[in-house]
Amino acid sequence: MIIIIQHSTRVLAAILLLAIATSAQAWSIAISPGTRQIFIQVGNGTYTGGNHNAGGSPANNATVNVVSANVPAASIGNGSPVAMTSNSTAANSFLDGYNVCNPPTQVYIGGWVRVPGSTGNGVMSVTTPANLINGAGNTIPFSSISWSSTANGNATAHVAAGTFNGATLTLANIGANTWVENCMVFSYANSTVYPSGTYTGRAVYTLSLP
Amino acid sequence: MKYIVSLIGILSLALLLQHVAVAATFRVDDTATLLGESQVKMRWRSTGVNNTSGHIVDGATSVTIRLNTTPWLNKTGQIYMVLPPQPIGQVLVDWSTQGKLLPGTLISGNRTLVYAGPIQSPIIEDTIHVQIHSDGTKLLSIHKLEFYFEIDVD
Numbered sequence: 001m002i003i004i005i006q007h008s009t010r011v012l013a014a015i016l017l018l019a020i021a022t023s024a025q026a027w028s029i030a031i032s033p034g035t036r037q038i039f040i041q042v043g044n045g046t047y048t049g050g051n052h053n054a055g056g057s058p059a060n061n062a063t064v065n066v067v068s069a070n071v072p073a074a075s076i077g078n079g080s081p082v083a084m085t086s087n088s089t090a091a092n093s094f095l096d097g098y099n100v101c102n103p104p105t106q107v108y109i110g111g112w113v114r115v116p117g118s119t120g121n122g123v124m125s126v127t128t129p130a131n132l133i134n135g136a137g138n139t140i141p142f143s144s145i146s147w148s149s150t151a152n153g154n155a156t157a158h159v160a161a162g163t164f165n166g167a168t169l170t171l172a173n174i175g176a177n178t179w180v181e182n183c184m185v186f187s188y189a190n191s192t193v194y195p196s197g198t199y200t201g202r203a204v205y206t207l208s209l210p
Numbered sequence: 211m212k213y214i215v216s217l218i219g220i221l222s223l224a225l226l227l228q229h230v231a232v233a234a235t236f237r238v239d240d241t242a243t244l245l246g247e248s249q250v251k252m253r254w255r256s257t258g259v260n261n262t263s264g265h266i267v268d269g270a271t272s273v274t275i276r277l278n279t280t281p282w283l284n285k286t287g288q289i290y291m292v293l294p295p296q297p298i299g300q301v302l303v304d305w306s307t308q309g310k311l312l313p314g315t316l317i318s319g320n321r322t323l324v325y326a327g328p329i330q331s332p333i334i335e336d337t338i339h340v341q342i343h344s345d346g347t348k349l350l351s352i353h354k355l356e357f358y359f360e361i362d363v364d
Contacts, residue, residue, distance in 0.1 A: 024258055026240075026356045026357060026358040027240055027245065027273070027275070027356070027358070028354045028355060028356040029244040029245065029248075029249075029271060029342070029354070029355045029357070029358065030248060030249040030250065030251055030352050030353065030354045030355075031249070031250050031251055031252050031269055031342060031344065031349065031351050031353055031354075031355060032250070032251050032252055032353070033252060033267070033346065033349045033350060033351060033352070034252050034253060034254040034267040034346040034349070035253075035254075037254065100271055114265075114346075116347065116349055116350050116351075117347055117348070117350045118347045177265050177339070177346075177347060178349070205283055
């Protein structure tokens with residue numbers, strides 16, 4: 001009896017091997033990586049469909065917010081910094097709706113980077129001309145304006161405090177698949193006497209993903 | 211003594227038969243399966259771009275499954291969809307069907323039941339809508355997911 005059983009096993013094994021060899025098939029789906037994406041918001045921004053964590057998507061917002069200060073005649077050039085305020089109304093993060101900033105004093109700045117893989121930093125920077133200028137052609141160096149960086153509930157500033165340099169200044173490196181956000185509070189140095197007038201200049205914030 | 215030998219023989223045969231029942235798993239010919247699209251573009255799920263959440267990408271497509279069940283006609287069995295372990299980490303697949311096959315969820319490295327019962331036709335065909343979810347931080351280039359079907363015959 002045992003001999004017969006062993007023989008049967010061999011036959012069975014042969015049949016199984018034959019079956020596997022003749023019917024092995026597979027169908028396949030090729031999947032492609034997610035696209036590289038970046039988002040930056042300085043001042044007012046827009047998300048549609050809710051906050052990010054609720055399925056919302058970033059949208060373009062053409063608003064250019066204004067940060068300004070009035071220097072009283074009595075204190076022009078006295079070396080006491082003058083706090084600046086803005087027309088920004090951005091208070092809550094589009095990540096989750098958390099109240100990050102207290103406008104109009106604080107100006108929201110944030111952004112995120114998304115890449116396939118875990119490497120690839122986004123670089124947030126700001127570019128300014130050398131000077132602010134008034135209608136008469138008088139100038140004030142952009143380096144007269146500084147900012148501090150803070151955020152409600154976030155003791156560590158992701159976007160460093162600094163001073164405009166009349167050129168391009170790197171503000172933060174944003175790691176892959178990371179969202180950073182802070183609130184900037186601007187001030188004018190007021191260390192020099194300049195002719196009266198309204199001086200304007202534009203700071204352009206950029207997020208790039210090399 | 212003769213009785214004991216015979217008993218051993220019967221037990222051995224019973225063990226063999228049990229072995230046959232467990233081992234009767236076969237790959238199913240699915241070469242007639244049609245893909246809705248050969249490549250699925252995965253998209254980032256909106257949630258999860260911060261440090262603490264997962265970084266999931268999602269994609270979807272339709273597949274017309276055609277299983278050649280001729281070898282098991284008039285037998286009873288269970289058909290499973292299989293996705294081997296993937297080098298890009300865990301891949302989750304879920305699908306809905308038109309009714310011939312069972313809807314389900316499959317995690318790479320496993321198999322999921324898509325049919326159970328008598329095999330009454332030489333071809334089992336169904337169009338399934340497949341949704342694929344994987345870790346976008348590990349999906350660095352185009353990756354091929356190779357599925358197959360296997361049947362356990364009773």
